[in-house]
Amino acid sequence: MIERIDDLIQREYRLALENRTNELRALQAQTNPHFLFNALQSIGTLALKGDGKTVYRLITQLSSMMRYTMHPDESFVTLKREVDHLTSYIRLQQVRFPDQFVVEVDVPESLLDLIVPKMILQPLAENFFKHGFERDGATAANRFSVRIHQAGPHLVIHCENSGRDISDEELTLLKERIEVSTQPLNGAEGTGLKNIRDRLMLNYNREAQFMLATPETGGFRIVMRFPAVKETDAS
DSSP states (O other), X not given: OHHHHHHHHHHHHHHHHHHHHHHHHHHHHHHHHHHHHHHHHHHHXXXXXXXXXXXXXXXXXXXXXXXXXXXXXXOEEEHHHHHHHHHHHHHHHHHHSTTSOEEEEXXXXXXXXXXXXXXXXXXXXXXXXXXXXXXXXXXXGSEEEEEEEEETTEEEEEEEEOOSOXXXXXXXXXXXXXXXXXXXXXXXXXXXXXXXXXHHHHHTTTOOEEEEEOOTTSSEEEEEEEEOXXXXXXX
């Protein structure tokens, strides 16, 4: 009986993880064409201005991003690859919105070999550009930061971005949709965040934490905590 119950639990676990993986693939399929169109427009504008070196560098960044998302069966990657993917995304957005936002990515080199779930950083930046970025605002008003450190056996990812103030009621509703609901959000705000949280919980047997908050300075804060795994441990 105990073995049968354990088999059922493992089957449900695998099914839930597969569902979340399929949602991630669908999310990438929806996001990439839109982002690709905007990136190519920006690169095309630079090409008309004759800035060949910058155009080449941006095409390389875009190619790197596309190659990274072309392997949906790859569930885990090194933190370095995740950070590189995030950096490529930000650089392309800097071309589209020159001198309109400030970015800080702080990751100790000693952590870059750790293994993390794929696509947990770039969606945080995408969330900022969708919901926190003010196109008509001053550069200092648009802020996005990611700080990563290790606390004991855990990896901690601390992300903050600027944006409109969120009321306590709105924050509570968003938390409920991300943490409680078992259904996809059908493109609503929080889809990418929910996907990240669900995969963390499934992959780390609920040894992970995914916390949302509104800093006193305004904007939005996301903190993720999960076991720090080295490649040798993962294998």
